[in-house]
Amino acid sequence: xxxxxxxxxxxxxxxxxxxxxxxxxxxxxxxxxxxxxxxxxxxxxxxxxxxxxxxxxxxxxxxxxxxxxxxxxxxxxxxxxxxxxxxxxxxxxxxxxxxxxxxxxxxxxxxxxxxxxxxxxxxxxxxxxxxxxxxxxxxxxxxxxxxxxxxxxxxxxxxxxxxxxxxxxxxxxxxxxxxxxxxxxxxxxxxxxxxxxxxxxxxxxxxxxxxxxxxxxxxxxxxxxxxxxxxxxxxxxxxxxxxxxxxxxxxxxxxxxxxxxxxxxxxxxxxxxxxxxxxxxxxxxxxxxxxxxxxxxxxxxxxxxxxxxxxxxxxxxxxxxxxxxxxxxxxxxxxxxxxxxxxxxxxxx
Numbered sequence: 001x002x003x004x005x006x007x008x009x010x011x012x013x014x015x016x017x018x019x020x021x022x023x024x025x026x027x028x029x030x031x032x033x034x035x036x037x038x039x040x041x042x043x044x045x046x047x048x049x050x051x052x053x054x055x056x057x058x059x060x061x062x063x064x065x066x067x068x069x070x071x072x073x074x075x076x077x078x079x080x081x082x083x084x085x086x087x088x089x090x091x092x093x094x095x096x097x098x099x100x101x102x103x104x105x106x107x108x109x110x111x112x113x114x115x116x117x118x119x120x121x122x123x124x125x126x127x128x129x130x131x132x133x134x135x136x137x138x139x140x141x142x143x144x145x146x147x148x149x150x151x152x153x154x155x156x157x158x159x160x161x162x163x164x165x166x167x168x169x170x171x172x173x174x175x176x177x178x179x180x181x182x183x184x185x186x187x188x189x190x191x192x193x194x195x196x197x198x199x200x201x202x203x204x205x206x207x208x209x210x211x212x213x214x215x216x217x218x219x220x221x222x223x224x225x226x227x228x229x230x231x232x233x234x235x236x237x238x239x240x241x242x243x244x245x246x247x248x249x250x251x252x253x254x255x256x257x258x259x260x261x262x263x264x265x266x267x268x269x270x271x272x273x274x275x276x277x278x279x280x281x282x283x284x285x286x287x288x289x290x291x292x293x294x295x296x297x298x299x300x301x302x303x304x305x306x307x308x309x310x311x312x313x314x315x316x317x318x319x320x321x322x323x324x325x326x327x328x329x330x331x332x333x334x335x336x337x338x339x340x341x342x343x344x345x346x347x348x349x
Contacts, residue, residue, distance in 0.1 A: 027186045027252065031245035032112045032225065033058045036139050038243075039227070040066075043107035046131055048096040049114035053079025059110065060089040067106075071095045097123040104133045112141045113223075116159045121171055129175045135231040138176065141184070142168065147220050168224060176228035178235045183221025188253060189244070201242025 033055040040063040047056040050068030052075060060066040060083075068091045070076050076093040083089055094100050096111065097120050109128050115121055128138055145162040149155065156162075163171075172179055204214035227235050341347045 027245060027247065028184065031184065032141055034245055035225065035243050036110050037062050039137060039139060040108050044105060045108045045110060046099065046101060046106040048099065048109065048111040050079065050091065051075050053083050053091060056089060057083040057086055060086050064088065067092060067101060069094045069096065069099055097127050099127060099131060101131055103130050106131045107133055107136050109136065109138045115140065115142045116162045119160050121161065125171050125175055135234050136229060137234045138228040139225065141223050141225045143223055144221055147222050165224065172226060172228050176230055178232045179226055179228045180235045182225040183218035184223040184225050185218055185221050203242050
């Protein structure tokens with residue numbers, strides 16, 4: 001029976017993946033569960049911290065029996081409602097450190113992105129060892145703290161205790177003698193696959209600066225995916241192969257192109273705004289120059305007006321002075337003695 005792939009009605013918190021969430025988170029999570037289906041065929045499977053239940057439902061398409069467990073009552077209620085029709089799938093509400101399943105009852109124990117969310121790492125690994133059958137297999141993933149947080153300067157608010165590789169190795173080695181490590185990192189990629197289908201795999205990790213220099217493994221994985229068991233045979237079956245998840249709709253690349261277009265549009269808009277700002281500054285500068293010119297002309301006109309007023313004052317003063325002199329002259333006896341002769345026109349004034 002195919003697993004349902006409808007968008008979930010559970011809210012996406014930014015950490016617990018739900019179907020319908022966009023971005024690289026869906027690539028990471030779906031890839032892990034697809035990877036696990038190769039190990040789950042005909043097996044009794046426990047999926048700890050199953051969340052929405054989509055992964056448990058996917059495993060149930062090939063497993064004999066799957067039990068999904070999660071501490072969230074809301075998540076378990078949703079999982080039962082969404083995937084309850086799957087006959088070989090059951091969900092239980094329980095913490096991952098105390099699962100209501102019998103000792104040695106699981107052939108495959110799956111726990112993806114769980115351990116970093118709790119502080120009880122020892123108790124969690126002890127519980128896994130209890131639940132697994134003697135020849136059972138653990139498939140566990142968690143962030144690589146050196147790459148996920150340290151190098152990127154990133155702090156995930158939902159993580160309680162992230163692990164470095166040596167810390168995770170120590171936890172596993174004390175309980176599981178045999179381990180095979182895998183690295184996971186979402187990326188753009190090109191796949192060349194032989195036809196007909198082959199189980200062989202070929203990986204080359206390189207750089208744009210030196211494409212001829214390649215390595216056959218991921219140098220710095222973002223997550224670890226570990227298969228661990230008390231049985232050497234369990235971790236070597238099936239043979240180690242390269243697993244690739246490809247998005248048939250090419251959403252990641254189309255989203256990348258959309259983001260690049262948005263960046264280009266934003267850059268063009270910024271250039272237009274800068275041009276408008278430069279034009280406004282130029283107009284303001286021109287207006288300031290014109291204002292300064294007008295102010296200077298006004299100053300010159302004011303100076304001329306003051307000069308004209310001063311000239312008028314001087315002329316007026318001179319006129320008053322002339323009047324005063326005439327008045328003084330007419331006050332003298334000589335002027336009055338000459339006045340009759342002036343009037344008769346016999347002498348000039």
